[in-house]
Amino acid sequence: MRARTLVLPSMATAALSVLLLVAGLLFPSMPATGGLPRDTDPPSRHSSTQGGSGGTGATAGTKVRVMTFNIRHGTDEEDDLDLESVADDIESAKAQIVGLQEVDRHRSARSDFVDQAKWLAKRLDMHFAFGLNRKTPPQKGHRQPGLHGVAVLSKFPILTARNHMLTNLKYKHRPTKQRSVLETVIDIKGAKISFYSTHLDNQRKEQRLSQMKEILAITAQSGRPSILVGDLNAQPSSRVVGLAKTQFRDIMADLGEGEELTFPYDDPDRRIDYILTRGPIVARWATVIDTGSSDHMPVVAGLTVAKPASKQDAPPMRVEGRSGTVPDSPGPPRIVSRMPVLF
Helix, strand or coil, X not given: CCCECCECCCHHHHHHHHHHHHHHHHCCCCCCCCCCCCCCCCCCCCECCCCCCCCCHHHHEXXXXXXXXXXXXXXXXXXXXCHHHHHHHHHHCCCCEXXXXXXXXXXXXXXXXXXXXXXXXXXXXXXXXXXXXXXXXXXXXXXXXXXXXXXXXXXXXXXXXXXXXXXXCCCCCCCCCCCEEEEEEEEECCEEEEEEEXXXXXXXXXXXXXXXXXXXXXXXXXXXXXXXXXXXXXXCCCHXXXXXXXXXXXXXXXXXXXXXXXXXXXXXXXXXXXXEEECCEEEEEEEECCCCCCCCCCEEEEEEEECCCCCCCCCCCCCCCCCCCCCCCCCCCECCCCCCCCC
């Protein structure tokens, strides 16, 4: 496997990060940009480890490891179904909150009719929420419809989850596929964050721009520290990413290494998978994991979420168990619990 480089901040960026984190603590509505040193332990067995100077800002909040991963319905570099390798990558990276894309649930023979969201949550002992993109009728010999979409896995309680269907523009030729953004509220040791996972269209810039505008309208409704992750199918210089940066920060760019590539796995030539943050969140490190468990390589980052100065929102909601589902169309937020899928 190719060695990947751990992204570390420059001295100037690190100094600026501390100042902006202080500003974020005093004025939570003001964005703080990332750049504090990585954790003492390496983020993954695939990543190189480089030293970094200490920083004072990282102790001001709660540390969390976040990942985004397009898993291509669990098929590896040989196009063989290998969901265990996906779980191994997440586990090895010690990721605590993961945004997944291209997740199947009872979809078809290509994923052996496995409920991949539930399987991964159980295998990794994590809570989960699933956001539907598309549904197909049950195949012969199977009772459940085939589902495909995005998901969120979390070591921390998922308090609420809501799936937002994005407008699908109509085209006569090469019609685009339905997409969504899954919105969750996660309680990280008392600090509540809004966490979003999405997968934008892969065919047309016009469609991606429309989807990003809708996503920003949705994310603007949250006053919490926010993290948006996903496969945007757009490179850093694109209008789509530029639009996203009107509300969010691209942590890889903030850390001074925006050229880390994520796709395709065998000979990556573009960066289309992102971890974006808003509010009092500092990025300490970020890296791309070299793996052949999908056609995308996952991105993982060490973040620090500022401790809330006062009580946030409502008291935590009780979560019954470690697995859950989300409606396939917009509706009031629902607690994530051990419930059957209802469509």
